[in-house]
Amino acid sequence: MSKSGQLRLARTRTIPIPNEYILALHGEYGDWCYDEERTPELRGQWRKEAFRVPETAPLDFEIGTGNGLHFAHHAIKHPERCLLGIELKYKPLIQSIRRARRGGAINARISRFNAYMIEQMFTPGEINDVFIFFPDPWEKLRQQKHRLVQDDFLLKLFEAQRPGSRLIFKTDSQDYFQWALTRFQRSPYKVLGHTVDLHKSEFAPDNFVTQFESLFIRQGLNIGYACMERV
Numbered sequence: 001m002s003k004s005g006q007l008r009l010a011r012t013r014t015i016p017i018p019n020e021y022i023l024a025l026h027g028e029y030g031d032w033c034y035d036e037e038r039t040p041e042l043r044g045q046w047r048k049e050a051f052r053v054p055e056t057a058p059l060d061f062e063i064g065t066g067n068g069l070h071f072a073h074h075a076i077k078h079p080e081r082c083l084l085g086i087e088l089k090y091k092p093l094i095q096s097i098r099r100a101r102r103g104g105a106i107n108a109r110i111s112r113f114n115a116y117m118i119e120q121m122f123t124p125g126e127i128n129d130v131f132i133f134f135p136d137p138w139e140k141l142r143q144q145k146h147r148l149v150q151d152d153f154l155l156k157l158f159e160a161q162r163p164g165s166r167l168i169f170k171t172d173s174q175d176y177f178q179w180a181l182t183r184f185q186r187s188p189y190k191v192l193g194h195t196v197d198l199h200k201s202e203f204a205p206d207n208f209v210t211q212f213e214s215l216f217i218r219q220g221l222n223i224g225y226a227c228m229e230r231v
């Protein structure tokens with residue numbers, strides 16, 4: 001996505017020559033994927049209609065799954081929890097759900113949807129833990145308004161989460177990290193822990209290295225990490 005203001009997504013079904021990933025979204029992985037038209041129809045119904053689990057079952061949410069290394073890992077490691085991912089791009093979307101399915105997960109679903117529109121996805125208190133790993137950093141001053149972590153976005157996310165849930169954020173951009181931390185600290189979230197150098201911190205042993213994280217580590221970049229509680 002090029003601008004946070006571009007909240008409308010092109011309709012997948014109107015794409016004249018669908019590529020293999022678009023075909024898989026509605027075909028091979030049609031039971032596990034939702035396009036931008038079906039996704040808002042499941043607002044308030046994810047457990048019942050998409051996962052077919054009781055309302056008490058935990059439902060985690062990953063924003064921008066990329067190639068799905070963490071998405072598949074989390075779903076496979078926690079069969080007792082449901083995991084919903086969102087991705088804008090078709091290829092990583094299919095890579096993510098394929099990786100989870102091939103790993104044996106039956107508790108993962110993925111939507112083609114825009115993170116800026118999460119209020120269209122969830123009713124208050126519908127989701128549990130949320131993962132935001134390496135969102136686009138929008139480094140230039142004039143681009144910062146496009147960053148996902150904004151005061152109003154955090155209020156929407158806070159409302160969508162169940163009390164006691166976690167929000168976990170990682171970025172390789174130290175500038176974005178400080179920006180995000182400032183907003184976490186003035187939000188209703190309780191900041192449980194944070195570091196500008198995850199891999200030299202007490203949080204390292206429990207950390208799962210994502211695809212982009214491994215690229216950034218190879219470049220010698222420090223990883224910023226913050227963990228919040230939805231009180």
Ligand SMILES: C[S@@+](CC[C@H](N)C(=O)[O-])C[C@H]1O[C@@H](n2cnc3c(N)ncnc32)[C@H](O)[C@@H]1O
Nearest residue numbers: 064065066087088089114115133134210211212
């Ligand atoms: C830098 S990659 C990180 C991928 C993965 N989280 C990782 O750590 O390897 C960011 C991903 O977020 C997706 N993305 C960017 N903006 C998004 C948005 N507004 N809504 C949903 N996904 C988005 C991109 O398509 C891309 O796959």
